[in-house]
Amino acid sequence: MTNLTTRLARLELLLAKIEPVPQEWKTEGKASNAAARSPNEMECAPCSSWAVLVNSWRKAVKWFDGADQGLSTMLAVAFSTEFVGEQLWFKIIAPPASLKTTLLEGLAVCSNYIYSKDSIRGLHDGWKDDDGEDKSLLALCRGKTLAIKDGDTLLKAPDLPRILSEFRGAYDRVSRTHYRNHKIADYVGHRMTVLICGTSALREIDDSELGTRFLDCVLMDRIDDDFEDEVGMRSVYQESRNMRILSDGRPESQHPAELSEAMALTGGYVRWLRENAHLLSDEIVISDAALAKIAALGKFIAFMRTRPPKKGQEELSDREFSARINKQLVRLAVSYAAVINHKGVDEEVLRRVWMRAMDTSRGATLEIVRALDDLGPEGAPAGSLGVKTNQSEDRMKTFLRFLAHHEIVEIVESVTKHHGLSHQTRWVLTGKMRNMYKKVTG
Numbered sequence: 001m002t003n004l005t006t007r008l009a010r011l012e013l014l015l016a017k018i019e020p021v022p023q024e025w026k027t028e029g030k031a032s033n034a035a036a037r038s039p040n041e042m043e044c045a046p047c048s049s050w051a052v053l054v055n056s057w058r059k060a061v062k063w064f065d066g067a068d069q070g071l072s073t074m075l076a077v078a079f080s081t082e083f084v085g086e087q088l089w090f091k092i093i094a095p096p097a098s099l100k101t102t103l104l105e106g107l108a109v110c111s112n113y114i115y116s117k118d119s120i121r122g123l124h125d126g127w128k129d130d131d132g133e134d135k136s137l138l139a140l141c142r143g144k145t146l147a148i149k150d151g152d153t154l155l156k157a158p159d160l161p162r163i164l165s166e167f168r169g170a171y172d173r174v175s176r177t178h179y180r181n182h183k184i185a186d187y188v189g190h191r192m193t194v195l196i197c198g199t200s201a202l203r204e205i206d207d208s209e210l211g212t213r214f215l216d217c218v219l220m221d222r223i224d225d226d227f228e229d230e231v232g233m234r235s236v237y238q239e240s241r242n243m244r245i246l247s248d249g250r251p252e253s254q255h256p257a258e259l260s261e262a263m264a265l266t267g268g269y270v271r272w273l274r275e276n277a278h279l280l281s282d283e284i285v286i287s288d289a290a291l292a293k294i295a296a297l298g299k300f301i302a303f304m305r306t307r308p309p310k311k312g313q314e315e316l317s318d319r320e321f322s323a324r325i326n327k328q329l330v331r332l333a334v335s336y337a338a339v340i341n342h343k344g345v346d347e348e349v350l351r352r353v354w355m356r357a358m359d360t361s362r363g364a365t366l367e368i369v370r371a372l373d374d375l376g377p378e379g380a381p382a383g384s385l386g387v388k389t390n391q392s393e394d395r396m397k398t399f400l401r402f403l404a405h406h407e408i409v410e411i412v413e414s415v416t417k418h419h420g421l422s423h424q425t426r427w428v429l430t431g432k433m434r435n436m437y438k439k440v441t442g
Contacts, residue, residue, distance in 0.1 A: 070103055109268075378426065
């Protein structure tokens, strides 16, 4: 009896010490469970070497420079996510079935840092679960890279302007929403990077203000017949081997063994880059000369992304200011150096940055600049330029007048002798633009 009394007294003391579980413990528990790997997800394989990673992809697929550029760009975007400053957002552009989605799936193996979706309907939805946890896409992507595999479907969304507006707020890290049910959702300081994969149709996003937030990475300019034949033969032999292997349901068994290994290593490389981001960036040296080259590229992109006013718009649109692009390119250069295991922003790193600058600059303005640079100081009339760039003469005249407003081209009058004297209006590059073009392409 005495023992029972003693035990009851001790039990009362223990019960008195019981307190409600702190709310932050619940949050940490949910975060831990959310981070736990699903049985439907492939497991990351340890990797800290760019050479090892690329070699694994060479064994799995027909590797080419565009794939190398695409993979390094995707990894650079993921690496840069938590650093203070501008954010790296990229459109990964290539024809269908050209490896871009497969590379993105490799990154998505690391679900702790990559949030991958086929398509999206917006960043905000105002929904919270029973515990009050925010389930909007913007909240779920905090500190991660949002990877959209099928960006072309985004262009067909009926509420595309709203989605682009939400992206614009997310880029600035200040996104505030007031719903019709009077609920408010403010997201301040949420860092996230974005990768959108798709075809060249993604360039339509450049018609909106959002376009100035994205840089471009083009994996494949056009389909080369010889390359297609080589890849085609490789694919039929690979698929004939696949027909002898049954999947056991595990994620890694859904692909040939070499491809599963490459994807697992890619996920592991993402994890290594993110977990060691600060240490890696501290080791990277960037010279004043490299910064000057990057600044020249940024200004060139700003001129090339100049867009004429839309139909019915009376005022001429402004040219983009280059400061934000400069910051993005510096960020990209340091991230590239970390990804390919270089200690500084050297010639190879600058080559990759230059390629992204040319990818991002593509469009009618760059075509006109290239054509006029080839023609030299004599220039050409609007009709000839229209033929070279596949545009009507009237459209070309309108475009050239707009470019003249931004000091990209100018008019010269040439006198010809043909049944007397006649004057012909010809267009040439301004001295400033000719020097800028030579500087970035030389």
